[in-house]
Amino acid sequence: MAEQLTGLAGDRVLLGRTSTAERVSDILRSRISEGYFPPGTRLSEDSIGGALGVSRNTLREAFRLLTHERLLIHELNRGVFVRVLTVEDVEDIYRTRSLVECAVVRGLGEPPYPLQGLAAAVAEGERAAVDSDWKALGTANIHFHRELVALAGSERTDELMRSVFAELRLAFHVVDDPRRLHEPYLTRNRELLHTLQAGDRRGAERLLDTYLADSLERVVEVYRRRVGEDGTGAS
Structure with missing residues (x-):
């Protein structure tokens, strides 16, 4: 037992490193979602590590975590970049959303x-619309769907969809x-809320299924026009 504990004590440093890397990945995930690092941006280890005051190893571990979440991509001899999604990526995101939500x-x-x-997410969206802040309206829309997922009361589902919604923001940034993309869904969010308030979960599911199908069609239309099928900007 003493030998086992000695070996375990040697892993103590991993706890601190992992915890720090996870906190860094949380920060970067939020920044990517907010558009601070748009799709295609090269992430500088020196600049980001210096700004956050973390070691290169910690930052690389955070990059690895976000690469696993498909938010970043590592290109040999070029560095780490924020992913540019393809049409196939967008379709898969919506497939997952439909299955889970x-x-x-x-x-x-x-x-x-x-x-x-x-209700709070709908109110957030209404304030953004009054201010003509369409980026904030997109954020409020994602908040609405996070709260919808949270109704399951499952930490695992919340964690899964956190990554999915972060990827979705990569699509919104292009x-x-x-x-035109976000404003129609404020009305549909209100309708979903009112249907659930009335206790009609079957009606809400039908609304949500149509809602997600329409949203997918709209986002894919934009992607094919602006990014191309493969995410390279081809027409």
Whole structure:
């Protein structure tokens, strides 16, 4: 046992390193989602490590975590870049969203449901629309869907969809007319909220299924026009 504990004590440094790397990855994930590092941006180890005050090893571990989440891509002899999604990526994101979000709504128990988070996200979107802040409206829309997923009460599902929604923001960043993309969904978010408030989960699932199909069609249309099928900018 003493020998085993000695070996375990030697792993103590990994706890600190992993914890720090996870915190760094959380920061970078948020920055990527907010558009601070747009798709295609090369991430400088020296600049980011210096700004955050972390070692190169810690930063590389954070990059590795985000690469695993498909937010970053490592190109040999070139460095680490924020991913530019392909049409296939976008379609897969929406396939996952449909599977998970519709299942969450379908699996709800008897009403009433804890909808305060959804209501707050709708109010957030309404404020953004009044201010004509269409990027903020897109953020509010993602908050709405995070709160919808949270109705499952599952940390695993929340964690899975956190990465999916972060990838979704990569797609949103190439949209040339964010108002046209996001504004119609504010009305649809209100409709979903009101349907759930009425306790009609089957009706809400039908609305959500159509909602996601329409959103996919709109985002793919933009992608094919602006990015190309393979994410290279080809027309």
